[in-house]
Amino acid sequence: MTSRSGRGLEKRKFKAPHLSKYSTSELKRSFVKRDRAIKIIKEMSEFLRILDLRESAILKTMIVRFAIESVEASHGSLIVYDPEKNKLRYQDTYVYDSDNKIILDPVVFESYSNIGEVEVEVGEGVAGEAYIKGIPILVEDIERSHYKKPIIGDLMKIDIGSVIAMPLKINNEVSAIFEITNSKSKLSFTQDDLETITIIANFTSTILENANLFLWAIHDSITGLYNNHYFFKELGDEIIRSQRYGRYFSLVMFDIDDFKNINDTYGHSNGDRALQMLSDCILKTIRKDIDIACRYGGDEFIIMLPNTNSESALKVCERLLNTVRSMKIECSDGRYFFMTLSMGISEYPKDGEESYFLFNHADEAMYYSKRMGKNRISLYQPEFSKLE
Missing domain, CATH: 3.30.450.40 (GAF domain)
Incomplete structure (x- = not known):
């Protein structure tokens, strides 16, 4: 006579049909x-x-x-x-x-x-x-x-x-x-x-x-360029690298001349289009994966050019300025306009060893370009800081 435990064991015999199919x-x-x-x-x-x-x-x-x-x-x-x-x-x-x-x-x-x-x-x-x-x-x-x-x-x-x-x-x-x-x-x-x-x-x-x-x-929604939060983080990192390896780099700051008049005359949508076309020109001018371009705010932009002195940065700016001022921005209503830039350049470490001074000196050089008639590029000079 088979016990209850024996019958239970028989019912629980191990079977693996899913494995039996395979050799x-x-x-x-x-x-x-x-x-x-x-x-x-x-x-x-x-x-x-x-x-x-x-x-x-x-x-x-x-x-x-x-x-x-x-x-x-x-x-x-x-x-x-x-x-x-x-x-x-x-x-x-x-x-x-x-x-x-x-x-x-x-x-x-x-x-x-x-x-x-x-x-x-x-x-x-x-x-x-x-x-x-x-x-x-x-x-x-x-x-x-x-x-x-x-x-x-x-x-x-x-x-x-x-x-x-x-x-x-x-x-x-x-x-x-x-x-x-x-x-x-x-x-x-x-x-x-x-x-x-x-x-x-x-x-x-x-x-x-x-x-x-x-x-x-980390990107600006209108231009696709980096935003200022990301830019200043990268600027701080570049200062550390340049200090460590004894290198230089340049900062370029610029804005669109009379951008408020462009918005007032042609509308903000065409102003945004001008910003987008400018950002395209910037990306085509700078070195991919090396230089960093940022929309700082409004119509202001900053570019960091690693391992580049101010004289070489000037040549980059000249290419960008020449491209932008020959660019025709067409509106949907058939009108069109052109734009120019005022640009300023500072160089690390010559014009400052901290981000604050580099940024301010590039900004002062940009405003010197505006004082001199706009549509131009200026290398930072110490006397710019004394101008009102």
Whole structure:
């Protein structure tokens, strides 16, 4: 006679139907792959920790590489939406080569001098549907599906077998698509792979949302230039660096001549347009990722030029002034106007070793330009401080 405890044990016999489907080699491969994915995600976390939040473009590119490596995919692409053409554009494409290295795909760049020329229609293929629906899509066998093969496979002359298309969302809006592909010679992607890519995409979305908040907090809303809070932090840091390494740098302060008259005559919307066009000129004139431009307030601007003496800064200002005063600002009613600048330059440490003196001396040089008739540039001189 079987005891109650014996019957209970029989009912609680261990069963693992979800494991019985797999062979030992398949299970081993699955565990190895999962361990690899966890390692890659940890590496990605470390990368994100040290990343400058202003470098969102670098982040998106690097995340594609992490995604490819985490699931050992053959290829991966970052696809972005082009609002002007209403199409999806391949921004970057990478290949996981025979040496297990992630490289920019050379075949694509032989066919297209610019990877941005590779486009697909919104809604077309796996990536297009993932963009429209805003959901991840796993296709284990593209030939047996209703989807069109990714165009990147034709360009690389690779027979693509399996595809994962993962939307990258920022504030619940799709900003890009990760398209991860495997050739037919490799195993198809699995649900585990999809979960891994989903973790990476969600992690990235959170970082990009934080980056957008950070960028919003340090930029002026009208011009897109840095605001004065961020500028003066950078100015303080530059003084410390210049003291440490014995370097110099220049500050340029300027405003638009008679800007109040522009607003009164042509309206504030056209005044804002003038500010935006000026900021575009500034960004085209200064060195990207080196010089820092700020809208200080109203129509006043400041530029910091690291490792630049006042004579070199004067040449930069001359280029900017010549560009701005030849620029025609057209109004919606057919009217137009021109603008000029009054500019002043101070140099560290010659004109001051503290931010207060550098700023005030650049400001005094700017007002000297105004006294001398506007539409000009002045290098700070000690006698400017004595002028009323």
